[in-house]
Amino acid sequence: MYGLKEDWELEPRPRQYVLDDYVGAVPRWCSGCGDHSVLGALQRLARDEQLPPEKTVVVSGIGCSSRFPHYMKTYGFHGLHGRALPVGCGVRSRRPDLHVFVVTGDGDCCAIGTAHWIHAIRYNMNMTVMMLDNNIYGLTKMQSSPTTPKGYRSNTHPFGTALRPLNPLTVTLGITDASFVAQTVDWNPPHLYATLQAAHRHQGLSFVRVLQRCPHYMPKIWDALQQDPQKVVLLTHDGGIRLDDAVARTFKHQEAHDPSDLGGARDWAAREDVVPIGLFYRNQESDRYDEFTHHGLGMSAADKVAAVQRDLDRFLID
Numbered sequence: 001m002y003g004l005k006e007d008w009e010l011e012p013r014p015r016q017y018v019l020d021d022y023v024g025a026v027p028r029w030c031s032g033c034g035d036h037s038v039l040g041a042l043q044r045l046a047r048d049e050q051l052p053p054e055k056t057v058v059v060s061g062i063g064c065s066s067r068f069p070h071y072m073k074t075y076g077f078h079g080l081h082g083r084a085l086p087v088g089c090g091v092r093s094r095r096p097d098l099h100v101f102v103v104t105g106d107g108d109c110c111a112i113g114t115a116h117w118i119h120a121i122r123y124n125m126n127m128t129v130m131m132l133d134n135n136i137y138g139l140t141k142m143q144s145s146p147t148t149p150k151g152y153r154s155n156t157h158p159f160g161t162a163l164r165p166l167n168p169l170t171v172t173l174g175i176t177d178a179s180f181v182a183q184t185v186d187w188n189p190p191h192l193y194a195t196l197q198a199a200h201r202h203q204g205l206s207f208v209r210v211l212q213r214c215p216h217y218m219p220k221i222w223d224a225l226q227q228d229p230q231k232v233v234l235l236t237h238d239g240g241i242r243l244d245d246a247v248a249r250t251f252k253h254q255e256a257h258d259p260s261d262l263g264g265a266r267d268w269a270a271r272e273d274v275v276p277i278g279l280f281y282r283n284q285e286s287d288r289y290d291e292f293t294h295h296g297l298g299m300s301a302a303d304k305v306a307a308v309q310r311d312l313d314r315f316l317i318d
């Protein structure tokens with residue numbers, strides 16, 4: 001037709017999201033903080049999985065790590081200390097259409113938030129939980145957290161912490177219906193990315209502990225791991241975290257572990273002589289509480305009133 005170019009399309013093309021669509025405010029984290037690395041990985045994952053920003057929500061508690069939602073150009077909820085998981089569960093229970101990511105710290109999750117952590121794992125609602133474990137309270141300037149190594153001097157324990165640290169992996173693996181438990185490190189971007197990708201694709205709650213550098217208050221704490229290639233053990237399995245061969249070859253210490261083996265997962269998680277990274281456990285059969293809470297979501301108000309009326313009618317006395 002006169003005046004129309006041949007390649008004109010009347011149908012709008014589906015939107016192609018680029019990295020910039022997920023980049024929010026400029027992070028205020030210290031330079032060298034491992035949180036930057038996790039943020040970059042999540043932004044790339046969102047781009048690669050083409051998650052619509054308006055259908056993505058990042059929920060957090062309080063802490064350095066919990067500033068995450070400000071730095072993603074998605075929906076976000078920067079909540080209360082220790083309450084990242086109940087907020088995430090609330091979002092998930094009413095909005096099955098959203099991609100839910102929860103960011104929490106070792107203090108936020110394993111101290112003040114412990115009760116919520118345990119029940120959220122058992123509820124197993126579909127969401128990706130990233131626990132950024134720097135072994136310290138960063139935001140409030142260096143108090144001991146439950147994961148601080150024994151003997152480490154902090155503002156609350158100037159002569160060194162008195163107790164052995166809590167192990168977030170063995171705790172999580174001990175909870176009914178835990179369905180995806182993995183560990184990665186912020187300083188290996190390909191492994192971090194592959195772990196978050198597997199976690200996001202899992203149907204249920206995926207719990208990812210990220211060993212995170214805090215150069216400000218915990219300098220050198222991960223140095224031994226970074227310098228001794230034997231210390232970090234890459235858990236390998238076809239059903240585990242898949243890496244490119246070129247990346248996998250950089251791990252000098254690798255061990256096979258079948259992520260369907262809960263006993264084996266607990267054994268690996270309890271190891272203190274090495275730091276295993278990869279997928280410890282996956283169980284796609286675990287019950288999911290969000291499947292229960294989603295019942296009736298599409299019902300109209302009139303249908304809901306009628307259903308309540310029907311229920312009440314059962315108690316009618318003739």
Ligand SMILES: Cc1ncc(C[n+]2csc(CCOP(=O)(O)OP(=O)(O)O)c2C)c(N)n1
Pocket residue numbers: 062063064065066081104105106107108109112132134136137138139140145
């Ligand atoms: C109810 C409540 N108690 C205590 C605090 C103080 N507070 C804020 S962040 C934080 C610890 C954060 O540590 P963590 O979760 O490990 O995060 P990080 O800063 O290390 O990333 C504490 C104790 C608070 N904000 N609210």
Ligand code: SF4
Pocket residue numbers: 028029030032033034035064065134138139213214215216217
């Ligand atoms: S204090 Fe530690 S955790 Fe907080 S931003 Fe600085 S390096 Fe990161």
Ligand SMILES: [Mg+2]
Pocket residue numbers: 063105106107132133134135136137138145
């Ligand atoms: Mg911390």
